[in-house]
Amino acid sequence: MDGLVQLSFLVQGILTDAAGAYELSLQQARLLGVLRDREPGMAQLAGVLGLDKSSTTGLVARAERRGLVRRVAVDEDRRAVRVALSEHGRQLALTVAAEVERRLDEAVGGLTETNRKRLSQLASQVVHHHARSTGVDLGTGRPVAAPSQEPNR
Amino acid sequence: MDGLVQLSFLVQGILTDAAGAYELSLQQARLLGVLRDREPGMAQLAGVLGLDKSSTTGLVARAERRGLVRRVAVDEDRRAVRVALSEHGRQLALTVAAEVERRLDEAVGGLTETNRKRLSQLASQVVHHHARSTGVDLGTGRPVAAPSQEPNR
DNA sequence: TATTGTTATACTCTATAACTATA
């Protein structure tokens, strides 16, 4: 399974470079990706990202400072906030996703069409199996990423 | 190729957790892995890890402080050093590698034996294709990780 | 009391720029 480890570093490198091309860190880009179809509270966001809530506070604070996200007050519970993409953030999320797609396609260019599909399908299978066996909610199932027990990412 | 992105986060999470079980950060564990069969200079090490040389100085300094690696003087060039695993570092590298193997096997447990092999083989294929097309030396081809143009990892 | 989120603090990791010591 060694190739899998190397591949994970390769893909993370591609993500980092693609995000970096738009002055984003990997984590900031990941945040944008996660928020594309959610508006979670801080605690839920921490759960999805596999981070401690205090780490999430910082991540969101930096994103907010750059105008990528907004903290939206919740009427029913005055303790709570929801994190939402700003227009700029949403636009950037789309742009970066396209760039990732482009670079990823390039990276798997050495495979036949059949094998590309096979790889993609096997990857999804592993991810879903892991999500099921660890009981982690992947939500609508987008580029959500590493569900892990210990918040240690 | 979205599953591939999710899988990369999953694998990185597994690596982080496995390393964390031995009080190591992902980067420290990666350093140990890289040094398993090399004794590079700082500049070469930076190249392999895709980091700036100053980042490498810090990484090695922290590892050395914990007794995981040693800086070995080079006779022929009094500016240079080589970075080598200590006995403790070597032992830990083995232990962590075994732990990673165990957790990874578990993660792909949802696949049939055939599909596990297929996934592994496709992953290696992508990694090697990328290495060739970017002219990056993967050395002996172990868990070396993300060869990337811009040092940005 | 329990939950939501923030703050204070301390590390690791990273890069850029400037530096030292050799070649």
Add this chain to the structure above:
DNA sequence: TATAGTTATAGAGTATAACAATA
């Protein structure tokens, strides 16, 4: 001059522990 490595500095990202406000 060029190369090998370090230092100074700054910022992101992370966790733990303690806290405030609200439920």
